Amino acid sequence: MEAIKEYDVIIAGAGPAGTSCALALRDSGLRIAILDKSAFPRDKVCGELMHKKTVENLEKVYPGFKKDFVKFPKTLVLKHTIMHYKGRDVMYDWEGESYTCPRYELDNYLLNLLKETGKADIYTKVIPEQYTATDDGVTVTLKDKHLTLKGKLLIGADGVNSVVKKQLAGGRVDKQHYIGAVRTYFSNIKDLKPDTSEIFFNSKYHLNCLWVFPVEGKPGMANVGFGLLSTRMSKRKINLKEAFYDYFKVSPELGEKFKDAKQEGPLEGFGVSLGSTIGTVSGSRFMLIGDAASLTNPISGTGMGNAVVSARLAADQVKRCFDTNNFSATNMLNYREQLEKEVYNELTRSFKAQRMLSSIPYVLDIGFGLAKHNWIKKKIQSMV
Ligand SMILES: Cc1cc2nc3c(=O)[nH]c(=O)nc-3n(C[C@H](O)[C@H](O)[C@H](O)COP(=O)(O)OP(=O)(O)OC[C@H]3O[C@@H](n4cnc5c(N)ncnc54)[C@H](O)[C@@H]3O)c2cc1C
Incomplete structure (x- = not known):
């Protein structure tokens, strides 16, 4: 009944x-x-x-x-957050935790x-x-x-x-407003500070960054992931999971940081509706x-x-x-x-x-030159 x-x-x-x-x-x-x-x-x-x-x-x-x-x-x-690009680092101290x-x-x-x-x-x-x-x-x-x-x-x-x-x-x-994203966990990551998240940029993937977010109680362990706009993936025939592993190969600083790291668990994907x-x-x-x-x-x-x-x-x-x-x-x-x-x-x-930023050629090169200035830091914080 x-x-x-x-x-x-x-x-x-x-x-x-x-x-x-x-x-x-x-x-x-x-x-x-x-x-x-x-x-x-x-x-x-x-x-x-x-x-x-x-x-x-x-x-x-x-x-x-x-x-x-x-x-x-x-x-x-x-x-804190450290942003990395072409061997340059910019550290952000967040207003509030x-x-x-x-x-x-x-x-x-x-x-x-x-x-x-x-x-x-x-x-x-x-x-x-x-x-x-x-x-x-x-x-x-x-x-x-x-x-x-x-x-x-x-x-x-x-x-x-x-x-x-x-x-x-x-x-x-x-699809214009949809991201495909993947994440997994890695242990034994070099120089991972427990109070600092890290973000890696690479010009091959333009403004799409790879994140490394530390996990509590597990020194050297982080949630690591990456996402791309759906239209960009289909236009350029990009396989997201392959792109994730490629990111480590094309970013020397990332390769170095993860050289002794071990992937813990599968690389899993999910959608993000913007x-x-x-x-x-x-x-x-x-x-x-x-x-x-x-x-x-x-x-x-x-x-x-x-x-x-x-x-x-x-x-x-x-x-x-x-x-x-x-x-x-x-x-x-x-x-x-x-x-x-x-x-x-x-x-x-x-x-x-x-x-606007996506349409500027060499935006990362220009942006990283300016990113250390406080007014730019404040602007970025207000947008996320
Ligand atoms: C790879 C990735 C990384 C992300 N990183 C971040 C981040 O670092 N920080 C951040 O703030 N956001 C992040 N997001 C976005 C974040 O995950 C979502 O915005 C957030 O989970 C939204 O919460 P919600 O409660 O709306 O939906 P959800 O967290 O998805 O919860 C929906 C719930 O509904 C249930 N459900 C689904 N379908 C049905 C159904 N048919 N019937 C009944 N129940 C159902 C699910 O089991 C789930 O419990 C990320 C997303 C992805 C994909």
Whole structure:
């Protein structure tokens, strides 16, 4: 027999966006369900760098977050970044800290925070088959579970391949604004400092850099990865995994740093949907947040910060909808407006800067000459 469970808000996806949204709603008095296709803890292919923005916004949705999170044994506090190009190095001291934390640990940490509040029903290892939104509410049918969830509002937080987006917003992948990225881990990396992330540029791959982000508690070990715009890969027939290993061959300083290093685990790929174009992010009875809404910064490739910002803004909109009993597409546009103010303006600036820089010949040679100047450092920090 098919069972039906009733909620006010159903959140699809328990990554940083979904759990942040549920945490932001914990004292709203609303009945919340959050569901995910994976069993937790689970991995997510990612560079695992958390900019200050991610932690500041988690602190906003869950006051006290930062104090406990910096003490979490898997969190590494970063203070500097070194950029390398043709044997030249530029060191950046970040205004405010950034962090790394394996996604296997971080996402489980966030879900456990939510569990501890006891304010949401958590369904993991469930496959949502069909999302339906009508004037009366939303329905989610779960595959093989003989269970249907009914709610008044749906939040799509199910990542870059969002099924909520496909089924309710007709979303498609826009290759012009999509990156293919790969990452793996290496141990025994030479001169790896635990408080310093490193980024390597090479003129063969233009502005696409290879990152080396250290991992807490494992000296010499780092998350290493690289991404390329989809259109560039198809135009130049580039195989991303081959390009990753080629990067070490064409960059002497990288070859030296990794000469005794050992790859730990497979090289895994995943998509990144850039926030350089604004698509549909809401409609009658639903909103999209995080990667489902395509909010990754086109320059830094980081998306967790904006995932948490969008979760916070969506939670505010959820409260407005219930206060006014208005779940219409028009009312939901308030969410889009807030997103434009807090996220898209910054993303549009980064996108324009990225396109402008990409069109300048010898941009890396020129840029590295200037990169040591403080005003350039400040400009770069403001764009990521
Ligand atoms: C290689 C790579 C490197 C990156 N590096 C960084 C970085 O260093 N720093 C940074 O800030 N960002 C980085 N990003 C981006 C970052 O990973 C995302 O922006 C972030 O994970 C978005 O969070 P989210 O909660 O929206 O989505 P996700 O983290 O993808 O979470 C989505 C959740 O939904 C679940 N789900 C998916 N499909 C379904 C379904 N059909 N039904 C139910 N559940 C579903 C998934 O299991 C998952 O738990 C990187 C991305 C890639 C690919």
